[in-house]
Amino acid sequence: MKKIIVPTDLSKSSLKALEVAIHIAVNDDAIIQILHINDIIDDVDEGKPPASGREIFDAMAETIQLKHGIKTEIIMAEGMVGQVIAKTAFDHKACLVVMGSHGISGTRELFIGSNAYYVIKRASCPVLLIPEGITSCQFEKILLPVQQTVFSLRLFEIIEQTVLVNYSKCVVKIMGITSVKSTKAIPQFLSAVDDLKNKFRDSRIEITVSQTNNRNVAESVLLKAEQFMADLIVISPGLDVADLPFFIGPFSQRIINHSKIPILSILRNSI
Template sequence: MISNILIPTDYSEASFNALETAIGIAKRNNASLQLLHIDESAFIPEESYTIKNASQIGHAIADNIKQRHGVETTVIFKDGYIGPTIARMAFDLKPDLIVMGAYGASGHRDFFIGSNSYYTIKHASCPVLIVPEGKRWLDFHQVLFPLRPTLGAFKKYQFISDLVIQIYPGCNFNLMGISIDRKEHDVKQVTEIANELKASWKEAIQYEVSYSYSKNIAEEVLDKADKSKADLVVVSSTVDVANKQFFIGPFSQRIINHARVPVLCIFKSAEY
């Protein structure tokens, strides 16, 4: 159950867009929000800036959320490097989910997401939902969920699917089986995982299963996301060959960097 959501914000358009998504998730789960604003000007003054009246702005936003949406919202202010501070606060506060913009006014862009977003994905102790700017993402109807048969795969995918359903209960899943070597065993395992997930879902979830046999997994996933009009892509360590905690391999990196829709990044294996 999602009960506490952490939202790093620099008061940019990108972070406000992510905040709108977080509010929707919080309302559906009766969860609380924690707005985190970080001032790194004392650490890298030549590349950053300080927002005047940051405290007043943050508390005004929190009060507005409480009044308009009835969502309990607190504000936290910290000094430090942005990425490491987000990761440290996630460890201390133990949120169930971090929601943040792909990049913001204080972020440095690496490919198509900011370095702070990337650092958070790699080091945070909980799942991270990256929300691109330019469009409001208040609900999710079509989820692209890549599946690779691995040891203990069902338990991992059970956790992921439960989390996605908490984010938006009415979503439909497109379960995309990945088999680079075209092994019949892989296809069979993916089908079994899909059927087990279907049996475990209490809600009337719709799902379909497709398969990818390409060695370029990232391009296949991105192409499938476009063609299926997915509005959420799930990326976990199982997308890449090495299945390690906090491991972001080349396929995952490319999907995260180039997806045109929100990406739910799940690399923490402890919950599995």
């Protein structure tokens, strides 16, 4: 059974992330595991959070199960927040982490929170970042920017399994990024996209394609997301020139930092 980890400190951002996770899990037979991390050791007996704190999350889990029919578990932990989230996702074999882009650490930063960065880099599964202020819980217009030389059907399958489980209709725009060195890969890329279109021809998923040779990849992606009125951007391996485990390149960083919509991060270590 699929498991979705949702770290929360009861901030607005983390509660919105929980709402999105419920929407994803409701028709996917998934378990939601609400993770609360206590980084204050004072007044804690044998590493266990105070009973009053546990009671809040137990009540939350009971409400979710009664209202949505989703099995919900509570995980109480201590330690450095980012490390605990990544380790919990690995230990529990989670298929997805859904978290607020700010708020989990209890502090606000100029851009994305440092804990969210750590989880993106270290998680063994995809990470869905939810910024403050979004109103919808579903993704009907998804932008997938990708270097044409590394596009694969496997990448699309992960997106389908992760966030496309509940929606009656959605459009995925595959944005092929072209460089001087990758022009020879264009026919192969377009052929792969055609194969994907044929696979989903009679399904609820509509696939479109565009290309860009703008050397400022991040700005090009953010502009396309605005023009397309996307409600989700997917960050995938190879978007930046360097494609290394536990690494977020400059293009990906800028997109994540400046995006006003949710980001689904699928780095190499999570595939």
